[in-house]
Amino acid sequence: GQLGGKLPTLTQYVVNASNILRGDWYIIFPLVFLTIWGIRRFKRTEQGRRVWDRLKLKIPMKIGDVVLKVTMARFSRTLSTLVAAGVDIIKALEITGQTAGNWVVEDALAGVRSKVHQGIPIAQPLIENDIFPPMVSQMVKIGEETGELEKMLSKIADFYEDEVDSAISTLTSIIEPLMMIMVGAMVGVIVISMYLPMFKMLSLVK
Secondary structure (H helix, E strand, C coil): CCCCCCCCHHHHHHHHHHHHHHHHHHHHHHHHHHHHHHHHHHHHCHHHHHHHHHHHCCCCCCHHHHHHHHHHHHHHHHHHHHHHCCCCHHHHHHHHHHCCCCHHHHHHHHHHHHHHHCCCCCHHHHHHCCCCCHHHHHHHHHHHHHCCHHHHHHHHHHHHHHHHHHHHHHHHHHHHHHHHHHHHHHHHHHHHHHHHHHHHHHHHHC
């Protein structure tokens, strides 16, 4: 400008970002849309579902943990209901796998079904597979040994359903303040970047 000063770095970044959004919006928005569309299409393929279901279990901030607990609750509740209804265990495991809602667990249950078909107790392949928490395999083992498998599976489902409820409450209490901090920080950066040139101009005038 006339005072021979240039915009402060932070202000320049905000101005540049604003210019890019204003000038190249017709490129940016279609790119964002195409990326989202591409990811959604990929998730519908067999390979995409496998990748996505593995990733879901590894999401940080305990989210992956919640996904696993939801899957364990669904697995044990479905299997418990089918066993109680007198469905053959091989068929029950097949249906449970199909309704697990996660490819990793579905694949693991296919392995369990194969072992059970050979006459091996259900608990054994559960113990050998890392996806099933030790509590699940141990309670299934007790259920098999005592002849109360459906009751034990129902207890596992109750436990994980309670765990999911408390985990979601905890996550909500963590995420809400984090979102507020992020929004506050963004607003703060924009406000500061607007006032910085004014302060710089005043210092140049002096």
